[in-house]
Amino acid sequence: MFFSSPWKESRNKIIHIRVKTLFFILYTSILYPGFLYAQGYKNPGLKGFNPDPSICRVNGDFYLTTSSFEYFPGLPIYQSRDLIHWKQIGHCLTRNSQLNLCQTPASGGLYAPSLRYKNGLFYVICTNVSGGGNFYCTATNPAAPGAIRISFGMKTAERIL
Numbered sequence: 001m002f003f004s005s006p007w008k009e010s011r012n013k014i015i016h017i018r019v020k021t022l023f024f025i026l027y028t029s030i031l032y033p034g035f036l037y038a039q040g041y042k043n044p045g046l047k048g049f050n051p052d053p054s055i056c057r058v059n060g061d062f063y064l065t066t067s068s069f070e071y072f073p074g075l076p077i078y079q080s081r082d083l084i085h086w087k088q089i090g091h092c093l094t095r096n097s098q099l100n101l102c103q104t105p106a107s108g109g110l111y112a113p114s115l116r117y118k119n120g121l122f123y124v125i126c127t128n129v130s131g132g133g134n135f136y137c138t139a140t141n142p143a144a145p146g147a148i149r150i151s152f153g154m155k156t157a158e159r160i161l
Contacts, residue, residue, distance in 0.1 A: 045083065045084050045086065046064070046078065046086045050066040050076075051066055051067045052066055052067040052111065052112040052113070053065070053066050054066070054112075054113055054114045054115040055115065056115050056116055056117050056122075058117045058122075060081060061079055061080070061081055062079070062080045062081070062083055063077060063078070063079055063115060063117075063122070063142055064077070064078040064079075064080070064086065064115065065077050065078070065092060065113045065115045065124055066113070067110055067111050067112055067113060068091075068109065068110050069104075069107065069108065069109040069110060069111070070101055070104035070105065070106060070107075070108050070109035070130070071101075071109070072093070072096075072101050072102075073091035073093055073094045074091060074092060074093035074099065074101060074109070074110050075091060075092035075093055075110055075113050075124060075126060075137075076088055076090075076091050076092075077089055077090050077091060077092060077115075077142045077143070079142075079143070089142060089143040090142060090143050090144075092113070092124045092126075092137050092139075092142075093110075093137070093150075098137075098150050099128065099132070099135070099150065101130075104130045105130065108129055108130035109128060109129065109130055110126050110127070110128055110129075111126070111127050111129050112126070112127065113125065113126040114126070120140060121138050121139070121140060122138065122139050122140070122141075122142050123136055123137070123138055124136060124137045135150055136150070137150050
């Protein structure tokens with residue numbers, strides 16, 4: 001004699017609901033791609049290769065920099081007003097005379113920068129793990145090419161933070 005257990009019936013109902021839900025999500029995402037993103041944004045906010053982000057807010061704008069490792073120009077700088085739409089406005093290091101990364105091996109270079117703002121100056125503090133150690137750059141306008149000055153050693157930078 002075959003008896004149907006309540007456990008099997010509830011299990012079948014759960015599977016049926018999950019299949020219907022999965023079908024609904026697939027159907028709406030294919031036919032209406034904007035349906036799942038109706039809340040205003042889609043991840044990732046900053047597309048591409050942007051590890052170790054550091055961000056600061058100055059007046060109504062947000063500024064962000066990321067690690068660039070052995071790639072040149074180094075330490076890209078982005079700007080946003082809403083943390084969703086980012087625009088690259090430049091790089092912290094744009095000349096070999098600032099920091100030569102030509103002989104830097106793979107997985108070397110610039111790691112984990114920190115972006116700060118104080119008394120009208122932007123500061124990017126970073127470490128060159130391939131040699132040279134810690135350094136910092138300053139600029140009054142992060143988008144202005146050639147406005148960045150580099151100093152090695154951390155005694156001055158420690159007083160800033």
